[in-house]
Amino acid sequence: MVQATSLPRNDTGIKAVIDILKQRFDERLQTGDSIREQHGHTTTYIVNQKPDAVVFPTSTAEVAEIVKTCATHDVPVIAFGTGTSLEGHVNAPAGGISVDMSQMNQILAVHAEDLDVVVQPGVTREQLNTYLRDQGLFFPIDPGANASLGGMTATRASGTNAVRYGTMKDNVIALEVVMADGEVIRTAQRAKKSSAGYDLTRLMVGSEGTLGLITEITLRLQGIPEAISSARCSFSTVDAACRAVMMTIQYGIPVARIELLDTLSVGAANNYSKLDLPDTPLLLLEFHGSDAGVAEQAETFGAIAEEFGGTDFAATTSTEERNKLWQARHDMYWATHQLRPGAKGISTDVCVPISRLAEAVSGAQDKAAELGLLAPIVGHVGDGNFHALPLIDMDNPDEVAAVEAFVAWLNEYAISLDGTCTGEHGIGQGKKPYLEMELGATTRYMAAVKAALDPQNILNPGKIVTRT
Amino acid sequence: MVQATSLPRNDTGIKAVIDILKQRFDERLQTGDSIREQHGHTTTYIVNQKPDAVVFPTSTAEVAEIVKTCATHDVPVIAFGTGTSLEGHVNAPAGGISVDMSQMNQILAVHAEDLDVVVQPGVTREQLNTYLRDQGLFFPIDPGANASLGGMTATRASGTNAVRYGTMKDNVIALEVVMADGEVIRTAQRAKKSSAGYDLTRLMVGSEGTLGLITEITLRLQGIPEAISSARCSFSTVDAACRAVMMTIQYGIPVARIELLDTLSVGAANNYSKLDLPDTPLLLLEFHGSDAGVAEQAETFGAIAEEFGGTDFAATTSTEERNKLWQARHDMYWATHQLRPGAKGISTDVCVPISRLAEAVSGAQDKAAELGLLAPIVGHVGDGNFHALPLIDMDNPDEVAAVEAFVAWLNEYAISLDGTCTGEHGIGQGKKPYLEMELGATTRYMAAVKAALDPQNILNPGKIVTRT
Numbered sequence: 007m008v009q010a011t012s013l014p015r016n017d018t019g020i021k022a023v024i025d026i027l028k029q030r031f032d033e034r035l036q037t038g039d040s041i042r043e044q045h046g047h048t049t050t051y052i053v054n055q056k057p058d059a060v061v062f063p064t065s066t067a068e069v070a071e072i073v074k075t076c077a078t079h080d081v082p083v084i085a086f087g088t089g090t091s092l093e094g095h096v097n098a099p100a101g102g103i104s105v106d107m108s109q110m111n112q113i114l115a116v117h118a119e120d121l122d123v124v125v126q127p128g129v130t131r132e133q134l135n136t137y138l139r140d141q142g143l144f145f146p147i148d149p150g151a152n153a154s155l156g157g158m159t160a161t162r163a164s165g166t167n168a169v170r171y172g173t174m175k176d177n178v179i180a181l182e183v184v185m186a187d188g189e190v191i192r193t194a195q196r197a198k199k200s201s202a203g204y205d206l207t208r209l210m211v212g213s214e215g216t217l218g219l220i221t222e223i224t225l226r227l228q229g230i231p232e233a234i235s236s237a238r239c240s241f242s243t244v245d246a247a248c249r250a251v252m253m254t255i256q257y258g259i260p261v262a263r264i265e266l267l268d269t270l271s272v273g274a275a276n277n278y279s280k281l282d283l284p285d286t287p288l289l290l291l292e293f294h295g296s297d298a299g300v301a302e303q304a305e306t307f308g309a310i311a312e313e314f315g316g317t318d319f320a321a322t323t324s325t326e327e328r329n330k331l332w333q334a335r336h337d338m339y340w341a342t343h344q345l346r347p348g349a350k351g352i353s354t355d356v357c358v359p360i361s362r363l364a365e366a367v368s369g370a371q372d373k374a375a376e377l378g379l380l381a382p383i384v385g386h387v388g389d390g391n392f393h394a395l396p397l398i399d400m401d402n403p404d405e406v407a408a409v410e411a412f413v414a415w416l417n418e419y420a421i422s423l424d425g426t427c428t429g430e431h432g433i434g435q436g437k438k439p440y441l442e443m444e445l446g447a448t449t450r451y452m453a454a455v456k457a458a459l460d461p462q463n464i465l466n467p468g469k470i471v472t473r474t
Numbered sequence: 475m476v477q478a479t480s481l482p483r484n485d486t487g488i489k490a491v492i493d494i495l496k497q498r499f500d501e502r503l504q505t506g507d508s509i510r511e512q513h514g515h516t517t518t519y520i521v522n523q524k525p526d527a528v529v530f531p532t533s534t535a536e537v538a539e540i541v542k543t544c545a546t547h548d549v550p551v552i553a554f555g556t557g558t559s560l561e562g563h564v565n566a567p568a569g570g571i572s573v574d575m576s577q578m579n580q581i582l583a584v585h586a587e588d589l590d591v592v593v594q595p596g597v598t599r600e601q602l603n604t605y606l607r608d609q610g611l612f613f614p615i616d617p618g619a620n621a622s623l624g625g626m627t628a629t630r631a632s633g634t635n636a637v638r639y640g641t642m643k644d645n646v647i648a649l650e651v652v653m654a655d656g657e658v659i660r661t662a663q664r665a666k667k668s669s670a671g672y673d674l675t676r677l678m679v680g681s682e683g684t685l686g687l688i689t690e691i692t693l694r695l696q697g698i699p700e701a702i703s704s705a706r707c708s709f710s711t712v713d714a715a716c717r718a719v720m721m722t723i724q725y726g727i728p729v730a731r732i733e734l735l736d737t738l739s740v741g742a743a744n745n746y747s748k749l750d751l752p753d754t755p756l757l758l759l760e761f762h763g764s765d766a767g768v769a770e771q772a773e774t775f776g777a778i779a780e781e782f783g784g785t786d787f788a789a790t791t792s793t794e795e796r797n798k799l800w801q802a803r804h805d806m807y808w809a810t811h812q813l814r815p816g817a818k819g820i821s822t823d824v825c826v827p828i829s830r831l832a833e834a835v836s837g838a839q840d841k842a843a844e845l846g847l848l849a850p851i852v853g854h855v856g857d858g859n860f861h862a863l864p865l866i867d868m869d870n871p872d873e874v875a876a877v878e879a880f881v882a883w884l885n886e887y888a889i890s891l892d893g894t895c896t897g898e899h900g901i902g903q904g905k906k907p908y909l910e911m912e913l914g915a916t917t918r919y920m921a922a923v924k925a926a927l928d929p930q931n932i933l934n935p936g937k938i939v940t941r942t
Binding site: 014193424425 | 585587588589590595611629635643657660663665667670671676680682697699724726764770799825826828857859888893896897905909914918924925927938939
């Protein structure tokens with residue numbers, strides 16, 4: 007486990023806040039060890055730093071009350087969704103109160119005519135899509151995990167559909183936010199576009215709970231397409247697969263998803279999901295549109311794939327076949343872990359301009375081999391975003407050292423290609439040094455914004471930027 | 475003319491800065507009365523407030539030098555693009571230095587494979603699209619005027635294509651910005667997506683020169699579609715036309731443009747552009763896609779239009795016919811002015827959820843009639859955004875009072891419908907009271923961000939928010 011820096015604790019304040027909140031929230035405030043550990047836990051390699059208590063509000067007014075109480079006593083407040091973040095986002099390096107949003111899980115309004123929905127932050131994306139299905143609508147952002155929409159907003163999540171539908175930044179219309187002083191604000195009206203002052207909506211999206219606590223989200227929806235088809239195609243090298251992706255994007259095919267699995271990942275999927283895909287790099291695609299439209303897209307992609315030596319091209323409109331393939335893609339995290347039972351997968355998340363994709367993926371493969379790491383790669387390659395997942399024995403210091411060298415090298419390499427150290431996972435604790443490397447002096451102005459909106463530094467302290 | 479509030483001047487500082495910059499920039503610093511008046515002028519009804527000097531930098535380093543000099547002497551700095559903003563954005567209520575970006579007009583790099591381009595802020599959108607045409611690429615945002623891309627970024631511009639391609643917020647990948655202390659930062663790398671910290675890119679987009687001076691812009695590009703077709707259809711009422719728009723959007727037709735002209739505007743277009751459109755409300759559309767795709771879109775729209783009593787539906791793939799229609803749309807500002815020669819058009823810019831569009835447009839027509847105003851309406855109705863343009867005699871106090879009542883009523887009405895007082899024109903000086911009305915306490919946090927990034931309040935002071 008990688009040690010995370012601890013910050014000074016305000017034990018007196020924390021005790022006072024817990025006493026007050028316990029009176030007010032009774033059983034909805036928990037201080038047991040295991041629940042606190044669970045709320046410091048993310049799918050991460052960073053050591054767990056427990057909050058001192060976990061509180062379960064059910065309304066914006068309660069969240070505001072919690073924040074005000076914490077502000078009065080100078081105590082950290084850490085918003086918690088489903089705990090699926092990857093970079094120590096919900097750790098409590100100075101202790102404090104974890105605000106678990108799971109009971110704020112109401113879908114408040116569906117405006118079908120406007121293609122938008124208003125939800126509380128604890129609603130999960132699967133819950134929302136199940137709710138919407140009867141109305142012919144869906145919310146496209148799919149980071150894999152059944153994350154909460156509050157957490158997805160806070161980390162600027164994206165995932166497989168982003169190549170067509172964008173990321174959370176493109177799909178949040180407005181937010182209700184409890185600010186550090188307990189004031190409740192709305193960042194925008196529900197109109198589809200606006201030029202009304204600073205874009206506080208986008209400032210909050212991706213702020214990881216460090217600028218405010220999101221208590222209501224207005225999201226853009228999409229009509230469920232008339233037709234959905236999927237396709238897969240195998241390539242002899244990741245380089246050829248990446249080049250086919252680059253051409254597909256440049257050609258303007260509006261692919262809904264275009265995912266890469268390298269040979270290791272294909273093997274893992276075959277094994278875990280009982281598939282018989284050829285044992286070479288694979289592209290997995292989905293097309294949305296009219297019947298004629300999806301047929302045309304698949305055909306055009308097929309022609310491009312052929313140019314790059316693609317084989318075993320198969321397109322289907324069968325829901326069953328499609329679901330089987332995409333379920334396998336969703337299960338990749340677990341499937342790849344079976345390549346080395348007992349090992350811990352260390353997730354990386356670089357994103358590069360698509361012209362640099364082939365060299366970035368190939369470079370990552372070569373570096374992993376050089377360091378003796380087993381590191382399957384999957385990627386949302388239509389956006390130039392990919393994840394190498396080195397599988398290591400956390401008890402073996404040599405392997406830990408190798409993976410640390412790999413992560414550092416990969417982030418630096420992506421940055422050198424005009425890419426980013428994080429396409430969609432965010433900064434949290436784990437990526438802070440790389441944010442500094444990537445954006446330099448810019449982080450000083452991020453810190454200034456943080457200081458302006460959270461002068462006491464009580465909102466998820468120790469994440470994204472270091473207060474000066 | 476509506477009076478704008480003046481702010482206290484720092485005459486000593488201004489004199490010192492002009493002396494220093496004159497030495498440094500020689501003929502590229504101008505203090506003549508007419509050039510200063512031109513740089514305080516926007517297409518606006520707000521009284522002109524001249525800057526004290528206009529300087530023409532040619533590089534980021536020069537912009538940084540200007541800002542540092544102004545910071546040292548506590549003097550306002552106002553970035554200037556082409557002066558086509560509408561709400562007193564470039565007025566100088568405390569005097570100071572106008573930084574004219576017209577000589578920073580280089581296209582620095584086209585990354586065709588990545589579908590992006592890096593430009594200086596003085597490049598105009600027409601200049602960019604002329605440059606890109608041979609490469610089969612285009613930049614879609616089209617606010618009508620041949621604005622500079624720096625100005626479009628600073629005001630979060632959008633226009634006719636936004637329904638498909640989004641606004642400037644969706645099409646800026648990264649910015650280089652000179653901050654209030656003269657530091658030059660980059661807000662993001664060139665990767666297509668990122669979750670690397672606070673979204674300073676989006677914070678700068680729409681900040682109207684109040685948080686920094688934009689010196690370089692990385693923009694997303696689109697491939698020129700294989701096929702473009704246009705269509706028009708007449709309706710007996712704006713209500714019927716708006717309902718057809720609502721259905722088109724809900725149906726998910728990926729229209730590239732869908733514009734409304736009310737009867738007054740159609741008459742003006744017939745007259746000014748020598749057309750013979752039926753004398754009733756009109757929708758004007760453009761479709762982008764494959765040959766089959768645009769045919770399918772036009773056909774689907776035709777069927778929807780028929781449901782709402784649409785007549786004279788005509789679709790065409792002829793470039794000449796299409797250009798004629800869209801040129802007429804672009805010329806509407808001038809065409810409508812000919813409805814009442816000598817009158818001044820007062821542009822409004824509300825945007826509402828599309829389910830409220832029909833009532834908002836009809837309500838605006840009724841209110842204009844009630845106040846005795848001639849107010850043609852055009853709109854980017856696919857986004858719920860429309861402009862009523864009352865044409866008044868500025869020397870007639872009754873008419874000025876009537877238009878002020880109309881503007882106030884319209885903004886309040888849009889806000890009451892969960893819409894915004896400004897879909898795309900921005901706040902500047904003119905909309906400040908309405909921003910307050912629309913977002914209330916939220917503006918306090920905007921002011922806090924402004925104070926954090928521009929503690930001396932030298933960047934375009936008096937715009938968007940009032941410093942407390």
